[in-house]
Amino acid sequence: MRVGLLQLNPVICDFKGNCEKIVHAAQRAFENKADFCVAPELAVTGYPPDDLLLRADILEECEHSVKELASRTKNFGPLLIGTPWRAVPDSTQLYNAACLLVDGRIDKVFGKTLLPEYDVFYEKRYFASVQSPGVFELMGRKIGVTICEDVWNDPDFWGRTGDDDQPVRSLCAKGAQMIINLSASPFSVGKHRVIKAMLGSMSAKYSVDLLFCNQVGGFEDLVFSGRSMAFDAQGRLTASALEFAEDVLVVDTINSENNRLSVHDLSSSSEIWQALVLGTADYVRKSGFNNVLIGLSGGLDSSVTAAVAVQALGSGQVTGVLMPSPYSSPGSIDHSLDLSVNLEIKTHTLPISELMQAYDQILAPVFKGYQPDVTEENIQARIRANLLMAMSNKQGKMLLATGNKSEMAVGYSTIYGDMAGGLAVLADVAKTSVYTLARWLNKTRGKTIIPREIISKSPSAELRPGQMDRDTLPDYEVLDPILSLYVEKGSSFNEICALGYDPDLAQRIIYMVDKAEFKRAQAPPGIRITEKAFGRGRRMPLTAKCSHDRSAADG
């Protein structure tokens, strides 16, 4: 059997556009002799539609779109399409479903069994779960339908016991010889290796063909990497689609030797780079923008952000803005200009000294008797944000924020200042990873994109004379592993100390992270590349008083 996997990049609730994509991709697949086609989980709306799923008119549009898809593809061959679907029209019982379209009508509807409610997923808010997954017959073969999470709980693979709900097992018990999985599985670094191993082990365990059709694209803070795959009944990978790009992959499940096996470059830096590029391109364009602005400080983060933006949108669409102050090093200008030459982007230079003086003068009567402190630093960051947002408003260009995850974690950033922007490109990339990424980029391109001085100099916000990040923060090599434990692994203070980290340092870092929740609550979306990003997958109270806060504050 030849199955077309339609690895598409929809726009949330752009029903017309999404259906157009499905029809065109299906047409290509059937022209390429597919017997049957699959589109990803919720392909009709794109994933995740969030609270739009609570709107009756959106659900009506889903139903209307699926019917229209059936009618438009009636001469093609069967299609299995992911869509929200009400058990009964007008009912509030909604399924995360797959509709089987045959001969111009909706032949069968299958539902998702396991609804994830962890991390970035809130599916129980919207969907009811079906009791057991379903099977249909095509060309004499029984095909079992699973949706994303349904294949994520094989206790053998995860080394767990006691999982009752095993949709694949129950499908095989019903005689399924092939398992289809419609997915919208968000990217994180290294996850594709896990998916591949998990699906391979499952297809071998049950001796079934297993076809995984994944969404691709950037959806707000989430990126989906595509890389749809097919496994044979021995657990061997027999076909794979492009990474981080739309693709139509026709898989021959019988004669697999001619299947396409796209090469996936799985180095961490390559994955992160591609995710940031796709995430940026899609966020900017799906928001209705074509051009972006970036404040260039001569530092690493703004440089890497600019490089991502150029790759995502083209150098003609990226403008760098230099806003030197009296505390800016000469390098901050020179290195930014070097970068802009390397990236072939235009720049503007807007010195902020006069504005700083104007704020100082106006605030002098109010600030009488107070010593200079972080306030004066924040004023500079907010002057820059005002200039950048003015350019953004006037010229219709989206401002990109440049802060990295380490800064975001400890609150080493100015709210309404350097945190301002439509998208924070590096918000889930730890500072040490930004260094690695910059070096990887220069090496991969075979030429200097990020100037060497930018990589080699000590990081500084340059908001007061001689300021260095290390005056305020531990070295990033020390900071990042503790942040990874606390934020990404959810480790407690005791667990972190048990790994040998200095308790005072751990406590100080945890205190900084907890204290910065209010800033992150007003941050722009970032692009998730780790298993735990700030944003939709991590909802922390803003007025909590945890014990480690207290002891640290007291100490």
Added chain:
Amino acid sequence: MRVGLLQLNPVICDFKGNCEKIVHAAQRAFENKADFCVAPELAVTGYPPDDLLLRADILEECEHSVKELASRTKNFGPLLIGTPWRAVPDSTQLYNAACLLVDGRIDKVFGKTLLPEYDVFYEKRYFASVQSPGVFELMGRKIGVTICEDVWNDPDFWGRTGDDDQPVRSLCAKGAQMIINLSASPFSVGKHRVIKAMLGSMSAKYSVDLLFCNQVGGFEDLVFSGRSMAFDAQGRLTASALEFAEDVLVVDTINSENNRLSVHDLSSSSEIWQALVLGTADYVRKSGFNNVLIGLSGGLDSSVTAAVAVQALGSGQVTGVLMPSPYSSPGSIDHSLDLSVNLEIKTHTLPISELMQAYDQILAPVFKGYQPDVTEENIQARIRANLLMAMSNKQGKMLLATGNKSEMAVGYSTIYGDMAGGLAVLADVAKTSVYTLARWLNKTRGKTIIPREIISKSPSAELRPGQMDRDTLPDYEVLDPILSLYVEKGSSFNEICALGYDPDLAQRIIYMVDKAEFKRAQAPPGIRITEKAFGRGRRMPLTAKCSHDRSAADG
């Protein structure tokens, strides 16, 4: 039997402080001859602890705290305490539980049956549901334990059919003669009437005593109004606790004539006012601040925000900042000064004309060839935000944002400008309700708090000469009802038109609301007073393309 309802205001995960409150309140109740005491849902952590519930150390602290509570109250009498509770220590199976403490030990643990996952609730993310609610015996009476949502699904009261899970029915079937409900039921205007009717109807229907013990206080964007109540087996209200304040209410279920019936002032304006005051006081103080700053524009919103802040924190803790521009009307100064006299708050005046000129000069080369537009207005709003945040940073005062719900809905506000602040006090109050509130306040106080000119003049942002809100927006009397339908009721364009509203107007308003999602995503928390606020209970995608957007954009 005499039951003590401990209506407490915890701080999220302040285990020491919360337990201290429980012990002291229980002591008072037992001194007042209670036989038994009840603390609200999740009283040990406060509600909602959000993703702190995913941390093992937090769950250990819950267990430790409950054990300590048992030991500290062992000479008191039985206590029923809401807390997160793991079925088995170290298991990931967590219950939203009530622990019965008797003689210094944990005698029984009851779990919540129905876990809400709509609007502001995400309980399925954290909790497993128990199969059926539990009963215990005390002084020869069988007492059934329910937690919040467990009493919210009586099909008779709601006029629904087909609800299988009816915890109260199943408790009564088990012989319960009294139902206890531990709650953390978020406030919205008018909801208390519904709770009262619902609980009264339920106690009469099953002929049981029903005791409702509710959390009180401000928790980020949520306010809980307390107003714990007792109903007898005829459905009569026999006791009620204070509104919007901590209270210990001892209910005699046999001799109810001496029970305290606190008078609840249920006018909408009074409820809104009390919710805003409590929400502001708790957000500011639980964030570690005592003082606040407010930019006073001479307009209605900043005036009402200042009045709320004075009531919440005291006039000595509130500072008004006047930041006139060349476009400010003379009234903007005079009326603000009148207000500050009425409220007895100190003010500073920081004119922004020079800063505006400085920005204009710096941006002139970049803006050559562009016409003046909304950019110049946003620059002013962001200058003011920078000045206010500088004062906030320097003096350790929280900035309060002053925008109302109508503005927030249609995006008539400047991100990083007037939207800046730690808390947006009026973010869930429609402009027409702000007017009503101002008039109510002046009337209730019997003197002018909000100057009459502020109430009577036409609303204006004063960001360009002669600007009026009505130049950009429909009249608020026209705008607010459509916003209420679209945002609060979730009505579709077609449903709104079917009610007789002008389709062009409805489409324009819907387009503005959809287009402003990105601003609201970076807004400070507001105080929820309606059934549907922006914030935790409404999660909309930022890059969606809904059909009405498109048609409006095309049209």
